[in-house]
Amino acid sequence: MYSPTIQKLINLFSKFPTVGPRTASRFVFYLMGKKEKEVNELLAAISSLKRNVKLCSFCFNPFEPFDTAQGKPSGEFCPICSDPRRDKSLLCIISNETDLSAIEKTKKYNGLYFILGGTVSALKKADIEKLRTKELAEKIKTHPEIKEIILAINPTTEGEATALYLERLLKPFTCGEPGRTKKITRLGRGLPIGGELEYADEETLGSALKGRR
Amino acid sequence: MYSPTIQKLINLFSKFPTVGPRTASRFVFYLMGKKEKEVNELLAAISSLKRNVKLCSFCFNPFEPFDTAQGKPSGEFCPICSDPRRDKSLLCIISNETDLSAIEKTKKYNGLYFILGGTVSALKKADIEKLRTKELAEKIKTHPEIKEIILAINPTTEGEATALYLERLLKPFTCGEPGRTKKITRLGRGLPIGGELEYADEETLGSALKGRR
Amino acid sequence: MYSPTIQKLINLFSKFPTVGPRTASRFVFYLMGKKEKEVNELLAAISSLKRNVKLCSFCFNPFEPFDTAQGKPSGEFCPICSDPRRDKSLLCIISNETDLSAIEKTKKYNGLYFILGGTVSALKKADIEKLRTKELAEKIKTHPEIKEIILAINPTTEGEATALYLERLLKPFTCGEPGRTKKITRLGRGLPIGGELEYADEETLGSALKGRR
């Protein structure tokens, strides 16, 4: 029903996370109503994304190298990985960038991260290969200073499947010679703030009881 | 917390309709993960929007002039306004482009449209001036073939205020000399499909009773 | 898990409309916490229901005969059916008592009612026989003063099936000799207050356009 240029852009916006065709069409009409200068600002911001931002060589967190003066990116590690005050013995595995932000906001974690790049619904080889599991295994092998690996994966069905896979993958590191063994942990389960016992599932409430203190 | 380039793009996406900072950051990470070719496709689609698409001189519906062969837009009217089979005596005023789509999809309307460009919450002059009320009045004055003006504005509080304003604005046209008088109508109120009498507000149910047939 | 007396009452409350086992158990604990006097008040109110309240012989609306002085119910018709100011030429068919209340609250209807006693999901004979269809046909046959029958049934899937069945049932009355023909109408469809064109289904929006005024 829409003209080709509009429909093309609706299709592209529809691929954005959480966006369906209806929202995508609102985005297009929103852009239609913007002045040329504003649209150009958006275009510039999108194109500079790929140019200015790179992924940290250790944790895969997107970051902007500070030395942009020379016109080219410099430095391989993101501010978190480069921070000497961070505890290098702790590695927190999260599925994506927004989870990293969520944990940083708590100000309760001072270790390093590793962004896995997603979760897997079933343990299909093709799905697993999209995750950075090889890079993870490599990193852990070459960083003996890591003593604890925290699987901070969502306690959803997908997240559980992914965490199980990671536990299996990392098993060899948990039974090494004394002093080289790593501990694998998971986030504590329990009632969230505002939660109610009456509506909690049995496993969550059971974990909350077990984790009482 | 995010690097400047990322934050800048998050800010711009946050201005999109229905998008908050959280969703905006997911958009940015989504783009980070796309190949350069795909990002360029999006950039091209956005920049061609302003170039290829224009607003219909009559109804303000965005459309793409067909004669793009010559490299420049041609024609002033959108496919609906140019369609000789459309009934020129009916003008349906809607607040935005998505409402036009919604009505077209019903296939029950064969007249023309006029996109007002929004609704007003209070009848403040500044707000009203953002709507195309002058253009509307002008259009109606210069198109004596229009016999009925349908105010197809959402029956929300904002929409009601806007419809009341329009009724006042268009009043002069409703009491002209015989044959030049225009009728102003509104969409029928009632229970939507799946609605229940028990949960309907009194005005809606009253209208449904009055509009029975 | 609960003791027999508690479980028995939970089971009985669970049959109440909209009540599940969890809510039913809260009802029981609520009653446990009440003083004996309050529980007795509830018991008295429930037992007087069957004794004091009867169904109107015409519309099946529950009502309380006024002449309770004599210790026995008197009068066969509810206040609405007995009211001489009510328009006897209009009959509004609703599926249950709450729908009658909803329409009365609009203060836009001055005719009589007929409570059908439910809706049918499929046109199974057993389901239909639970409705007061025979009583309805009888009433209409014996009340020639009825000129319009309003099917005020929810525009849900079940309600539509029921209305279609009623239309078929009442067909004979719509094509009688002049002066004895009855009109069958339905509530107007449209957007309810607070509704939005963008989210309306096509049939509702189409009806709203058709029913414009």
Add this chain to the structure above:
Amino acid sequence: MYSPTIQKLINLFSKFPTVGPRTASRFVFYLMGKKEKEVNELLAAISSLKRNVKLCSFCFNPFEPFDTAQGKPSGEFCPICSDPRRDKSLLCIISNETDLSAIEKTKKYNGLYFILGGTVSALKKADIEKLRTKELAEKIKTHPEIKEIILAINPTTEGEATALYLERLLKPFTCGEPGRTKKITRLGRGLPIGGELEYADEETLGSALKGRR
């Protein structure tokens, strides 16, 4: 609008937890449609509630004494408190009966309970006096075998206020002579099953990190 008997019963049902006037009226119409036998069954079940069920002298859990053969209740303690296999050194304080059921369903707790009888929104004396705080203090004083008191109160605003009050109330028991000191614990906080890091509040996620294992 309803007749006195109906309105009276609507009013009484409206006081039931989670029930408003609309649902209450549906309850009344539901009862109207029931056969006399069924209504009598409900009346019998409600009246036997007060007669057959009593509150446990220790934990205030409603229970039905087993020796009903003699026509009078016998025994002071509920099945949980009377069960010799239960761990008498653990006392779990919950606000109401449904929370007790929720914990029992997890099958992860083998201690005793104490039903507080509610929560307090603010620490007003009048509100606190409605809770069984005196009974609680008395019980703990006279049961030296209790070693751990688990405050299993909802982590809602009300629940937090109540737990804080209880911690203050029970403080004296936590700093007695060695061997008589009691431990006070709370349920572990964390993400529930199906929860997502991205949408967790900072305190919950911080607790989940701290409680990792």
